[in-house]
Amino acid sequence: MKNQNYKSHSRLVFGFHGILFVLIVALLIGSFRNLMKSDVSTTYGAYLLVFIPFILFFMMYYIRAFALKAQDRAIRAEEKLRYFILTGNTMPDKITTRQIIGLRFASDDEFVALVDRVLNENLSEKEIKKAINNWKPDTYRV
Template sequence: MSQNYSNHKRFYPLFHFTTIPLTVIGLGLAVYTVISIPNIVTGLIALAFILILLVALMARMFALKAQDRAVRAEEKLRYFILTNKALPTELRMGQVIALRFASDDEFVSLVDKAVSNNLSPDEIKKEIKNWRGDYHKI
């Protein structure tokens, strides 16, 4: 299945549809238990669920930041190969991430347009005519 604007968002089912919902449900039950049976054990269980949720969210955030850095490096190199110039520093990270979907034919002109018109990442994605799928970032 080829990617396009309408289907490019990716989910990792084990994280998005299992880990986070179960942790939130567990936290809710732990908080309910702390309220109905307040003691040290139920408080520690609630604290454990809070920590599990925080660790899961931080792990996801750290993974996304590492992927974003890789995307920025790839797009800087691609821009340099295509133009023999450095990628404009005015681009925000979200813009660079959105530009990764543009084909080489429209990449440089979209970079210029994103800088001059301060396009949002969503606007950049909507401008892309020849979508270049990113099947590795999740």
């Protein structure tokens, strides 16, 4: 795997973000075509078939959202522990989860200084990631 940085740290899984999405869209189009061609005796089944891609879209969204929420909680705990190990103090409550998620890529050498900068300048997650000089890769994310 190549080195991570601000431009290369995002991750798209081709099978999930590409193929699965295209297949669900194809199912949606096909189910609508089936509905348009249905007659009185097959309308109920055709409507049920139209619901399947919508159910799959909801599942696709929530499967991803739930995994990311659990990952965010783990990142928050890890980075708070890292801050405590480096400083002997608890991380200030003013720092949001999104900011902590941006801080996870900072090396130990710049982490504490970057936390202070976040507190003083209220940097966004994106600004934090751009401010990191020595990028610490996160290869185990969802």
